[in-house]
Amino acid sequence: MSYAAGMVLGMSVGQKIFELFAKGVPVTENKIISVVPQVKLVHSLQERRRYSIAALKDNAGLAAVLETYLIKLDYVKKVNANAITGSLIIEFSRDAKKIDELMDYLAEHVFGVADSAKKRKNIELASLGSQIYDFFIFWDNYLKEKTANAVDLRSFTAFMFMVTGLRKLLLQKQLPAAPQLLWWSFSLLRRWGCR
Numbered sequence: 001m002s003y004a005a006g007m008v009l010g011m012s013v014g015q016k017i018f019e020l021f022a023k024g025v026p027v028t029e030n031k032i033i034s035v036v037p038q039v040k041l042v043h044s045l046q047e048r049r050r051y052s053i054a055a056l057k058d059n060a061g062l063a064a065v066l067e068t069y070l071i072k073l074d075y076v077k078k079v080n081a082n083a084i085t086g087s088l089i090i091e092f093s094r095d096a097k098k099i100d101e102l103m104d105y106l107a108e109h110v111f112g113v114a115d116s117a118k119k120r121k122n123i124e125l126a127s128l129g130s131q132i133y134d135f136f137i138f139w140d141n142y143l144k145e146k147t148a149n150a151v152d153l154r155s156f157t158a159f160m161f162m163v164t165g166l167r168k169l170l171l172q173k174q175l176p177a178a179p180q181l182l183w184w185s186f187s188l189l190r191r192w193g194c195r
Helices: 003-021 060-070 096-109 111-146 153-170 177-190
Strands: 039-045 048-053 076-082 087-092
Touching (some): 060 076, 111 153, 153 177
16 A cells, blocks of 8 residues: 555545544535635736636625725726626736735735635634644653653554454455555554654
8 A cells, every 4th residue: 555545544534533523514514625715816918817706706795895996996997896706807007016916915804804714614623633633642642651662652553553464364364454454554663763
């Protein structure tokens, strides 16, 4: 099994652990959204830009406000905000740097507010990850303390994989699950000295 396959397996296990602790919250509502840009430049010409804005989609009020106030800027010639597609088209007469600064400001101070509830959910996910990490660190330190640094969580897990793998291989003749467990144990032990 490659490390990539191990990562996929780990992500699957992590999702199941999250579902266990989520207490009935559907997983689809809690996927991490911060990687999705709130304001994205879709198309750029010399004096025209088209942006995709997540907060603008299905928000006719915001579209009207953008059209009303952006046209008042002296370097903006034309503004078209489409609430159906979440698209904002700006035609301008000056340096494109001014438009970039304007959109950066709007992205940070205006459009980011629309997703504050989603960001709170992301913080809750980060908190869950931190609690799981602290749980494993606690048990790693506990094992080290009780065994005078002879055993840590990594070596204990490798030993358990090895024992389970050998038992399945020798007693139950299970293939390929047994060699896979043995591979995991040796993989963990191989990196043992890298701490």
